[in-house]
Amino acid sequence: MAGYTPMIQQYLTVKADYQDAFLFFRLGDFYEMFFDDAIKASQELEITLTSREGGSEDRIPMCGVPYHSAPNYIEQLISKGYKVAICEQMEDAKQTKGMVRREVVQLITPGTVMEGKSLTDKENNYIASISYFDDQTYGFAYTDLSTGESKVTQLSANFDEVLNELAVLSTKEVVVASSFDAELQKKMRERDVLAISFEDNSSIEMQFSNLLDNLNQDKLKQTAARLFHYLYRSQKRSLDHLQPVTTYQIHQFMKIDYYSKRNLELTETIRSKGKKGSLLWLLDETMTAMGGRMLKTWIDRPLLSQEEIEHRQTIVEVLMNKYFERQELREKLTEVYDLERLAGRVAFGNVNARDLVQLKRSLMQIPYLKQILHGMEHEVVKQIADSLDPCEEVTDLLEQAIVDNPPLSLKEGNIIRDGYNDQLDQYRYASRNGKTWIAQLEREEREKTGIKSLKVGFNRVFGYYIEVTRANLHLLTEGQYERKQTLTNAERFITPDLKEKEVLILEAEDKCGELEYELFTEIREIVKEHIPRLQAAAKAVSELDVLQCFAQVSEERRYVKPTFSTEGKVVLKEGRHPVVEKVLNAQEYVANDCFMDTDREILLITGPNMSGKSTYMRQVALTAILAQIGCYVPADEAVLPIFDQVFTRIGAADDLISGQSTFMVEMLEARNALANATQNSLILFDEIGRGTSTYDGMALAQAIIEYIHKHIGAKTLFSTHYHELTVLDSELEKLKNIHVSAIEHNGKLVFLHKIKEGPTDKSYGIHVAQLAELPKELINRANELLSALEKTDIQPVTVKSTVKEIEEQPAQLSFFDEPKEPKKQELSSKEKKVLDKMKEIDLLDITPLQAINLLYELQKKLKS
Structure with missing residues (x-):
């Protein structure tokens, strides 16, 4: 730094501790930025980039913003995920010889905003800290600095739990150790975390030890301490409003993962990312x-x-x-x-x-x-x-001390009520009395001189004065006033009495301002207690x-009080989708029933596109959520179990940030549900398998249904366009078919939006295309192709095999091998029929899906 001026050296010394932030360096009435900060800030804020001499051979890039308008520029940077370090002059430049001392007084980050447009009234602004422990668990703490709320929990080794908490809280900033895994940091940014900050100190210190008294685990204390170290280090001021940290467990609440929260549009809609159209908007x-x-x-x-x-x-x-x-x-x-x-x-x-x-x-x-x-x-x-x-103590104090309509600035005065402080009242009397005297002087001098335009004025540079225009100077007598200032069109004068009153008034005003600020600070400290x-x-x-x-x-909205079943029953009579019902306004919403119990765990829903399958599924989930937050629900009658989790796979969306296709997102969401759901969960699967070929898609859909039926037992709503799957109700005893009805009228499809028992008779994709007014020639060709394809007669395997298990390890069965006879045991007549049927089949005459299913059944049941 030897080649730079002392001021630039001071800047670089401060900047060294804030490499990841813009440094707003106070120079008089401006915050200045230099070097790379200046170049980047000029681009982000669209302000002029200039340069200045810095002592080196090259000029230094520089840009700046006026200090009084800085909050607006800071908010722009924070909203983009940047941090801003505010470096103030700690001394009066007029009273300091040499370089003015400067220090950073606050680091403003996305998670530590305390005021301005970056804070939304009805949304928290959370900052979290994450610690990784040797037992492969994560400590997770968070606080809202603007409200003081602080909580901590311990999460499993599955980092998806951490990501889910970050998403639920809409966390703006995360504090981790500098050694924290870089790949996990990337995943957090993909979940809209604006900033990641580093803090390696997790020791418990006296300044915040009382905040951790409620915690009985060292892991939780260390995680919360890491967060507090960062907050105290960055904010550099009292944080007395931080509340003692409380623990919570994610299993104490219904678990709604990131995907399900998004699909159900609980707090924001998928397309607009706004509140309107969400459940939060409705409520x-x-x-x-x-x-x-x-x-x-x-x-x-x-x-x-x-x-x-x-x-x-x-x-x-x-x-x-x-x-x-x-x-x-x-x-x-x-x-x-x-x-x-x-x-x-x-x-x-x-x-x-x-x-x-x-x-x-x-x-x-x-x-x-x-x-x-x-x-x-x-x-x-x-x-x-x-x-x-x-x-009452706070109310009484503020009523006695603060005027009803105070100015915004604390330095303007006129904040404290008359009568609150005797000394202040004396200063005010002197000031007010002096100003009354000034007004009286002006009247007297006008009468004495006959100059109606004569005025007694004031400015901060010259103080009080008597001003007479040049046209009226001849009316003054020699030595009547003492000349003070000459203007183009007037002269300003002073008198001994006016000088004396000026001293009294200005002294009273200065002392009044200082005392008001002291009194305000005292009041603030009392309120703080x-x-x-x-x-x-x-x-x-x-x-x-x-x-x-x-x-x-x-x-x-005519909601009813739900009751809760311990027997796993779902009874919704005339249930409605709360948000859709509100959006329709005066239009008639078609209500529907839903019934599920231990013998009716999976509802397979068929029906045409746009008929309301997804709406029906969502309304069941939203009704359950409304019930479990304590609200009434949109139905004529409602009986529900208490669901521990809700999983959804609804809608089609790419995850472009992580490079995942629509089908991959679909499979990930399905995996998440199948891996974590219990018999007390609610699963909504909409059109599983549509992102791949018909054969693949139908096979996956059937396999998922069978897996849920056999291994999970969760209440499941499964909508599909594979109406061939409706035959599964004869195979899976807890699966029932329902459909959204529609009728054809004059060659056109009419949606009734009414749920009825049983399967739909066919798919209506071409009818929906017709409603969308695709070209007539295209519709006719589609009908021709449909007729040809329907002759293929693709059907899933639904025959129950009752073949006995064979003890010996079987040989591998290929697609073109004939099934081998069991080696040790005789087959029953039913088992022989299955084998004979397989021998009769020519694989070239059936669909690939039928072949795969039949061979899979034989391998699984016969093991031969």
């Missing part, structure tokens, strides 16, 4: 930002405890039956600001006077909420009322908000 009648965030969390993590679910249902039922009281609650909740994030801003030190007024007004609503809830005269609702803490109470109140208000939201939606 969100919350009145507070806190309630909106809690609603999203509940949707992501449905309950498994019937007791907890029914507790929520009880409150929803009371609120539904108390219409007028519920409307009062909603009205009062609209006046409650974001208590969680306000408390975070208090601890973080970036709270302003308007924030504190919002905090006061929010707390002032709690007594009204308590009164309304007590008026409902229900024990469970009264318990909620009793948990609402109005924090009550942060745990504020956070507890915020949680109680959030829960109340979500439950009233459930009541509001359930009443408006």
Whole structure:
């Protein structure tokens, strides 16, 4: 660095510790960037790239942004996954000889944003840490710095569990050790993690040891400590609002993996990646930002405890039956600001006077909420009322101290109420009295001189002055005023009395501003002491908000209270897809029944494209999720088991980032369900096998159905266009056929959207193509080809083999070998018939799928 100027040397010294961030280096009224930072920032922010002398032979690339508009530029960089280190001047340049000392005061990253547009009101902004342990398990901790929520869990060696948690939480940033596997880092970025940061220190230190007192495992403590080390190191300020870390287990909630969450469009739609059209969009009648965030969390993590679910249902039922009281609650909740994030801003030190007024007004609503809830005269609702803490000490302090409409800036003054502090009142009196004197002086001097345009003014450079235009200077007597400044069209003067008042006024204003800031800081520190109470109140208000939201939606949309079966029954009468029903508005939604039990575990659904098979499947899953978050459900009657997991394979989508085709995504999702589902799970498979040839696809579809039937026993909805598979109901005792009805009218297909028992009689693909108005010549040709293909008569194997197992290891059977007779045991007459049938078949006269299935059956059953 010897060749650079002292200022550039200082820049490079600071930058050395923040290589992965843009360094906003404060120079006067600008944040400047140099070298590669400048080149990259000018491209990302579309600002002018310049250069400056830096002491070396070449000019140094440079760009900058005004400090007052920096937040907008920082948000742009953060939204793209970058980090920004804010380096401030720590000394007054006018009072410092030599180089001004500069330090980084905060590192802003995607996971540590505390304000601005990057924070969405009804969404959390999570940052997580991951630790890998010798026993091949992962520690997983996360926090929302803006609210202080902190949790930790231990996950299995399967990294998919980690990826699923990152997806459920929509995690913006992940903190890992510098040695963390690079391939796993790549997988995390593929799941929309904006930034990966490194922290090797996982020791427990005094500054946050109290946050870890709830944890009894060293692994969990180390994982959370890694996260806290990073937060304290990067934020460089008090984080008193961080809540003690609590543990959770993923098996405490219904597991909905990444693929299923996406396919069911729980919190965002697949195509638009937006909220509209999702289950969250349908349900969100919350009145507070806190309630909106809690609603999203509940949707992501449905309950498994019937007791907890029914507790929520009880409150929803009371609120539904108390219409007028519920409307009062909603009205009062609209006046409650974001208590969680306000408390975070208090601890973080970036709270302003308007924030504190919002905090006061929010707390002032709690007594009204308590009164309304007590008026409902229900024990469970009264318990909620009793948990609402109005924090009177905070409310009283803010009411006494802060004016109702304070300015945004803390340096403008006029924040503290008159009467709160005697010294401040004295300064204000001196200032106000002096200004009154100034106004009186102006009137007197106008009368004395006869100059109506004479004015007494003020500016920060010259202080107070008397201004007289040149046209009126002849009206002044010699020595009447002392000349202070000459302008083009006027002269400015001063008098001894005006000088004296100027000193008094400016001194009073300066002291007033300093004292106001000191008093505001004191008030903020007092409020900080009550942060745990504020956070507890915020949680109680959030829960109340979500439950009233459930009541509001359930009443408006005619939902019913579900009951739960311990016998694995699914009974949905006149069930509806909640989102589709809302989107249709005034149009008539066709409701459908669904019945499943231990003798009816798999429903094979057939019917034409666009008839509603996928909608029917999704509505069953969404109904189950609604029930397990404590909401009522869209049906006339609902009985459901408590599902431990939901798996889906619905829709077609490539995973371009990881280079996987639609069919590969389909197979991965199917594998995930088959590997993890239990008999208490719900599986939705839509059109499995369509991404490959007919023979492959049908074989895979049949094999998957048989595997679920034999090995898993999960409640399964399996829709297919392979209507040949409908014969499986004669082979698999727990599989039943249902279909979505449609009729042909005047040569056109009419969808009835009604689920009926039994299989469909045929596929309607060409009819749907006709509805899409493909060329008539094409439709006619397709019908010709269909007639020819139907003569092939492709059918899956459905004959039950009852052939006895042969003890000896059989020889391998090839496609062109005749089946060999068993060596030791005589065959029964039924077994002989099977062998004789196989001998009669000429492989060239049957379809490849039939040949494969028949040979596979013989190998498996005869082992010969």
